Amino acid sequence: MGDALTKALARARHVLESLQGEPVEKTIWGSPAGKKRLAKRLVAMLPAHKTYVEPFAGSAAVLFEKAPSDVEAINDADPEIADAYRLIQKLTPAGLAKLKKLPWVGDEKTFKSLFDSKPKGDVERLHRFLYLTHFSYGKLRGRSVSPNGMGVEAKTLARIEQHAPRLKRVKVYGGDYEKVVRKYDGKDTVLFLDPPYPGYNVDVGEGDFDEERFYGVLKSLKGRWLMTYGIRGKLPGMLKGSGFVVKRIRTPRTIAAMRGVGGSSVLTQLLVSNYQPAAKALEGGPDFTVDDWQPEESPDTASFIATKPLLKGVEPDDERYVLGVVLEPETVDAQGDIYSAAEIRQAAHRFMEEFGGLGLMHQMRVNGHVKVLESYLAPVDFNLGEVPVRKGTWLLAVRVLSDELWGRVKDGQLTGFSIGGTARRLPEASPATETPPSDTPAADSHPEAA
Structure with missing residues (x-):
């Protein structure tokens, strides 16, 4: 039994490694x-070229991969990114030694302390940027910490030693891209x-x-x-x-x-x-x-976004349980569109089968901070408190895990579920030309709750 288990685990590791692809070594930060x-x-x-420019540098992965050119310039609209590159350029051996003494293991208390800090010194400012970048959710330097990095030591210092020399002759700018492009x-x-x-x-x-x-x-x-x-x-x-x-x-x-x-x-x-x-x-x-x-997209398609308000307090014993209507059948939305029950059913099923993810404002994924608990279609007309729910309505229930996101829900900054996608806009049929209902919805939607 022991040998069989060992072989099974080895095979599982091999399969996971093959799916993962070749490991990618980051530049200084991701x-x-x-x-x-x-x-x-x-x-x-x-x-072939003499001058190389990256107006939207980010992690500057292409710059670090290529051979140096006679003239090189990078730019980023984020002033903290531009500042970090400049700080690395002028980092001295003494500064690097000081940087090495600062914390580099993922820790929520350290993360929150650095997030709220406003360091004055160059080394401390660089450390704050690098630590928050590495351990923040999505590497966005927001208030939410990435749980996967807790207790793990960052390799940032080794990357600085490896890549910093490449920046020596690079001109670094911060601000609008066009100024650097024109220059x-x-x-x-x-x-x-x-x-x-x-x-x-x-x-x-x-x-x-x-x-x-x-x-x-x-x-x-x-x-x-x-x-x-x-x-x-x-x-x-x-x-x-x-x-x-x-x-x-x-x-x-x-x-x-x-x-x-x-x-x-x-x-x-x-x-x-x-x-x-x-x-x-x-x-x-x-x-x-x-x-x-x-x-x-063909000429008769258009993007759409439909938003419905959240229902809080539905579960008194679970404060962070939030229920909301995603789509309601045969109801005109803010864009003047109407969705049939069949279209909503298809969208709800595709969400669970192919997507199953939540985004913030149709953008950043927040699955690690919000958990989908329920997704269902109303089988009959009923009321949720004082809110009437029509048969065929798609409802979604989530639990908000993130303190930051829950604060935004309570403050009224996040007010509803919203589905976005692409659909064929069809003119409303007149009684004389109305066709029998079909099981094939007109909408080819790509649902994402937000």
Whole structure:
């Protein structure tokens, strides 16, 4: 029995390792949607150049992967990121020795103390940024700590020693991307662009990103550029007919990336350039597929968001139990849309079968901080207290685990469940042309409670 168990465990480890893919060594710090896993391929796609610019640096994975150029510049709209790069550039051996004496093991008390602190010294300021980045939920430096990092020692110090020399001659900027792009643009310049992806993560700037302005900048550049982008937002539609080279790349999402998130096991992004990348660099493999891309939305489709208020206090003995209506049949929403009972049923089932994840404001996943308890369709008309619930209504119940999120619910900052997706908008049929009801819903929704 012992040998059989040992063999079974060994096989399980092998299967998990094969699903996980090759381990990825981070740069100095990780960032949401960072490009470390793709960095080597992206570098191979860059043409020869004398000046290299990353206007949306984040973790600067591509910079750290490529050979130095004559002139290099990085920029980030987040002033703390730009400040951290500058602090690393001027970090002395004595400063590094001091940094090593500070705490680097995940601890919630230390995390909260640093979060509320405002250190003045360079070493202390750098330590605060690096510690909060490493141990915060989603690496967003928010108040929520990542439970997976508690009790684990960060490898940040070793990464600083490894990567800091690469930053020595790099110009570091903080602020709007366009100023840096204009400063360095020219025929010998190559830019790697990884801007915010609207519709993915509001906490890293997506909600404020001006896609029309950015598209105008792309069209005006004299240098060559390579860009990675999401498949949501307005920009993908603008790229159609732009004359740029647009490819779709798909990479597997690792077990670590998928834990508590749900959704597809494949991450789909756009790869866009104003030149033709080398064919060899675009060759696919077991962990990378590439093909031509066209916007998937047809002219008769449109994005939608429907929001319904939360019902608190339904369970008096469980304060953090929150129940809410996600979609209600045959009711006109704020966008003037109506959903049939069949469409709502399909959306609710797809949510549980394929997604099962919660996002904050349709952006950052918060599954580790909110637990889905119930998802059901009302079998009959009934009342929840004074709230009438129609037959076929989709209801969702969650328990809010995060103190931060629960505070935002109590304060009225988070007020409802909201489902977003893409659907075919159909004109309301007149009695003369009305067709019999169908079991095939018109909506091709991608539900996510938020």
